Amino acid sequence: MISQFVASLHQNGSAPATITSKLSAISFLHKLLGISDPTQSFTIQKLLLAIRKHRVPDGRLPISPPILKSLIDSLQTLTNLQYDQQLFKTMYLFAFYAMTRISEITWDANSQHTLQLANLQLPPPTEIHAPIMVRFSSFKHSTPGCSASIAIRPQHGSIYCPVSNMFEYLSLRGNRAGCLFLRSDGSPVSKNCFARKLRCCVAHLGLDIHKITPHSFRIGAATHAAQHGVSDSQLRSLGRWSSSAYSIYIRP
Template sequence: MELSKIPHFTSTRTTHIPLNWKHKHIISAWSWSTVLSYNAGVKKFLNFITQTSGYFSLPATTKQLFKFCLWAGRTDTAPSTGPITSKTLTKYLFAIQAWHLFHGFTYLMESKAQINLVLKACAKKDTEFNLKKEKTAIHIPQLKVLVELLSKGDKAEKAIANLMLVTFWGMCRMKEVTYSKRQGKLCRTDSIMTSDVSFRRSKTNTIATISLRGAKTAKPGEVQIIKLSSKPNKLCPVAAILRRLEEAGNSDTSLFGFFEEGIRNHITREIAMLKISQITISRAFPGITGHSFRVGGASLRHTLGIPVRHICNLGRWKSDSYKLYIKPYEQEDIDNALILLANNSETLV
């Protein structure tokens, strides 16, 4: 938990309170990604205060919250791409509410109905713009190129190659399988450790399971499971996990990390996406993001006729949101995927 990354959330703006173990315990009630998003929301609100009035002390007044929505959202007077969407604005209001709760102030909601009307009006204005970015699926040929190139690199790149295989076949969010900091002690409640992995044999292959704490859709204290089955090719996620465990030795440490001069280095999302982006740009793979691996794994299974209920179970979807991750495959792409999965039986270093 790097508190230096959430300075706006932990401050009342007028004072920077020294955080004791009680504050840290309260923060641990949220996932780290949630706290980071709360910090972004509070930062946006404080930017509004700086640009409009300057003076502020908690709690925020209903008038300030109302004006913030009009300032930040898309309206007739500010219809450009600068304002944030109504969906993001709603998340920021939740962040401001959590900010009040953390510092022991009452979040005033006398104008909740009026604010909801502002949000509704902003949402209507959003529809006039093409705001939605399509989630791009990574396909097997692209995954193969990324894995092969990174597997020939340094220790960090080898770890990222293994991480990609787990993310693709496990239909994971990149944020869930990476770490909040590069070095140092990890918070076990939102970090995948080597001790979180277990194996079992089925009639046809090996099944690896990873206990996932702090998942985006998890309830407080809930542990979700990433289930992976072995593949008879070098894109096998189980083999990828075994390589990470071998590298870690007997240490109970980050699964996706590496030792350098006796110091454990953890793979953060920023490091992983930087390395991946360098290759996707040079190879002209358009639109590849951290989401692309989750989209790719779901889309491939759907194309191969795997029942939706199984896809939702493996990808830990609990609503129809899985539909956003299913992208169509051209027949040529299907043929290429099947050929590559059948013919790539070599072992990666």
């Protein structure tokens, strides 16, 4: 049964680290109950080794700046409410320029790292050239008490400016405490909601919905940064990577 479970995860595109994490949970429960741990069997360990050696290349495509703008433009056709148009426009821009994981901008029952309004530091309105500061108080692989901060700089005169659009969104959202990105009814934007909206936009543009996913913002941002001379150490810091895993995000 464990072998079939591992094979199913691999077939569905789960990364080796994700499979190992799920097996760790199964292993923990067996140990807690004082029963034999099937995940440590010779067969399972050899299966994991084979998966690590023959990992399927990540087929997800990067969202480039031109694709980002087209996705944003499509919202006018696909979204009726002004609030939702501004919400997803801001989320698309933020996901790209803050190089976020989907777990950082959306919420689900297992959320641990969702950004809150308090994580945003806005410049005074008079300082038009000042950036928005974003503090990630926790993120994937972060250690307790260790935070990371990045600056999102304005692009004056552009309708795709991440800073001016954040201000526009916040004027509609209000200053209520809680998750940074909220629906018009005050509920947090879920992972499924964000993924569905992106899928609609991608399909509207005639692009492959299986290759452009929420993670494509992060892939595109890393690729764009590398193409514009951002050093490896800077890129690793900006994307909050704990290892050299950032290198697989940089596409030709």
